[in-house]
Amino acid sequence: MTTTDLHALTGAYALHALPDDERAAFERHLAGCSSCAREVAEFTATAARLALAASVPPRPALRERVLHRIGTVRQLPPGTAPLHRVRRAAPRGRGAARWALAACLAAAVGLGGTAVWQYERARDARHDAARAERQAEEVAGVLAAPDARSRSVRVAGGAGTLVVSASRDRAVFMASGMMRPPSGKVYQLWFDDGGTMRSAGLMDPGRTTQAVLMQGTVDGASGVGITVEPAGGSRQPTTTPVALLGMPPA
Incomplete structure (x- = not known):
């Protein structure tokens, strides 16, 4: 199987549609691929929304039916013969009642679990969508700000542009045609605070062209750096920067 x-x-x-061997291989791959992790989360959220839209709530009478069944099924006293013997000797009606009880209980548990799962996935999807929308609005706000200023640089086989808005105290890094980082690695952005590097977030390793809202305020930073770090990022740079940019001139 290829990458x-x-x-x-x-x-x-x-959708839980992979056989065991492919699922195991994909989960090993997933641990180091944030692009696939994001897609899996998006697919899962979408599937949950579709399931929620198509779901049918259990009828109010279901609980009463289950409780009624429990009251009509007699428990076996201690020392009774093994269950399989009792089942063979039991009258047909009693066995059918027990199977009906089991079916009712399974339906109640299944419907309840499905409803909770669907609700949680739909809630997470709504939160993710709202967060993505807010971030897109912030990126657009920085790029369209009247005082936005920019500086470009060649980086990792492509081009990078830093856009800064003093009024918003935020910065956006736009990449175009950058090579993907090595497997298990990610590009990390940094603010240079007078020689001290402050993490400003991670770029998406699965995309060669992207606009990233840098985390945190500019707060007087003198420049921006980009390093290659292990997946998940680092507290401080661990490699030589692949690019360094001074802040755009006012």
Whole structure:
């Protein structure tokens, strides 16, 4: 199985449609691929929304039916013969009642669990969508700010542009055509606070063109750096920067 094949399995994995061997291989790949992790989360949220839209709430009478069944099924006293013997000797009606009780209980548990799962996934999807929308609005606000200023640099085989708005005290880094980082690595952005590097977030390792709202305020930083770090990022830079930019001139 190739890396390309693994990247194409996000939808099937989210729907629990992979055989055991492919699922195990994909989960190993998923641990180091944030792009696939994001797609799996998006597919899962979408599937949950579709399931929630198609779900049917249990009838109010279901609880009463289950409680009524419990009251009509007699428990076996201590020392009674093994259950399989009792089942063979039991009248047909009593066995049917027990199977009906089991079916009712299974339905109640299944419907309740499904409803909780759907609610949690739908809630998470709403939060993710709201967060993405807020971030997109902030990126657009910085780029469209009247005092926005920019500086560009060649980086990792592509181009990078830093856009800063003093009025918003925020910065956006736009990448175009950058090479993907090595497997298990990620590009990390940093603010240079007079020689002390402050993390400003991670770039998406699965995208060569992107606009990233840098985390935190500019707060007087003198420049920006980009390093290659382990997946998940680092507290401080661990490699030589692949690019360093001074702040754009006013």
